[in-house]
Every structure is written in structure tokens, then in C-alpha cells.
Amino acid sequence: MPKLTPTYAEVMQLARRHSIVASESDPTRQFVNEISQLADGIPEDNEFLELVAELMSAEIITKDQGYQYVISRHRDLKIMEPMKTAEKLQSVAERIETALASDDIDAGLEEVAGLAKEIQGILEGVEHLRDDDQWKDILQFGDALTENAKAFLELRQRPERGDPEAALAVLDKVPAVQPEPGDEMPEGFGDQKEERDQK
CATH class of the missing domain: 1.20.58 (Methane Monooxygenase Hydroxylase; Chain G, domain 1)
Incomplete structure (x- = not known):
């Protein structure tokens, strides 16, 4: 199945990573390459690709500008x-x-x-x-x-x-539901309550 719209968490992770490498000579390139991989398999008319295209053509941007740019664009695209x-x-x-x-x-x-x-x-x-x-x-x-x-x-x-x-x-009348593996009642559970009730 082709990957659908990237999740907000995925893009946020890349945005933060971009902030870390923003001091390099071409900080946009690494970020764009990674975010383009997320876009692989998305239909061409998907609006998320607009963001990728904009990033690819963007000038080298500073740490704060890069982070704010991605967040604001995702709000615009309603990926949240x-x-x-x-x-x-x-x-x-x-x-x-x-x-x-x-x-x-x-x-x-x-x-x-x-x-x-x-x-x-x-x-x-x-x-x-x-x-x-x-x-x-x-x-x-x-x-x-x-x-x-x-x-x-x-x-x-x-x-x-x-x-x-x-x-x-x-x-x-409600049918009994069998416990899933690992959900069984621990052995001896409730014994103390029964003892208290008897007292």
C-alpha cells in the first residue's frame, strides 16, 4: 500500500533535525532529501508535495526560520x-x-x-x-x-x-468475553477481599 500523508510527528521530527544541522553550508538539502522520502508513493496531486517542492527551491535558511517555516506550512496544509x-x-x-x-x-x-x-x-x-x-x-x-x-x-x-x-x-444476558492471553486474573487475586468479607 502506498504511503499516505506523512504524520505530523514524522514531519516534526525532521523539522527538529533540520534545526540541528542548520549551521552547515547547505542545511536545506539534507532535510529536503529526507522529507522527499516521506513523499515517495504519495499521489501527485497531494498538497503535501507542494511543501516538498517549496523546500527544494528554497534558499539556505537559518535554524529558526527553517523550523518556523515547516510548522507554519503544516498548519496551512491542515496536516494536523x-x-x-x-x-x-x-x-x-x-x-x-x-x-x-x-x-x-x-x-x-x-x-x-x-x-x-x-x-x-x-x-x-x-x-x-x-x-x-x-x-x-x-x-x-x-x-x-x-x-x-x-x-x-x-x-x-x-x-x-x-x-x-x-x-x-x-x-x-451480556455474553461472557474470554480474556486475552496475559489478561487472566492473577492466581489468588481477590482472596484477601473474601477473607475480609468473611470477618
């Missing part, structure tokens, strides 16, 4: 967009967690329902990027948040939510 979207989803996830802990059930329901719509709005704007390696995990994270919000709403809206026995019966 995946990171911003991930941060938005993370913020929504934290607000869902707060709503789940609310003692006011109705307010919690209303908050989660609104947040579920907010997630959908975020995902709809980037749905066309689902096959992009840089976006795939972010979209899957958004999908999981949506499913969790829906499951929470369904459980809270059940008429038997105030009946402890009925609520336990609902949870009993």
Missing part, C-alpha cells in the same frame, strides 16, 4: 487535522464519562444523547477518509464511542432500570 479530530473525540469521551457518573439520570441521558449526535457530526465530516491509514483508528474510536453511548441510553431508558433484580437480569 487528524490530531485535532482525535482530540475532539477524546473530549467527547471524557464528557460522556462525566455524564455516566451523574446522579441525575435524566440529565445524564440528555447529555449523552447530545454527545452521541456530536460524535456523528464529527465523523460525518471525515467519513470519506476511512481508508486512510492516518484516519482509520480515529474513525474506529468514534464508532466505538457511538456504540457505547447508544448502549448506555438503551440501558438507562429501560422501564426496569429502578428494579435491581431486573437490572441484574439484563446484565446476565
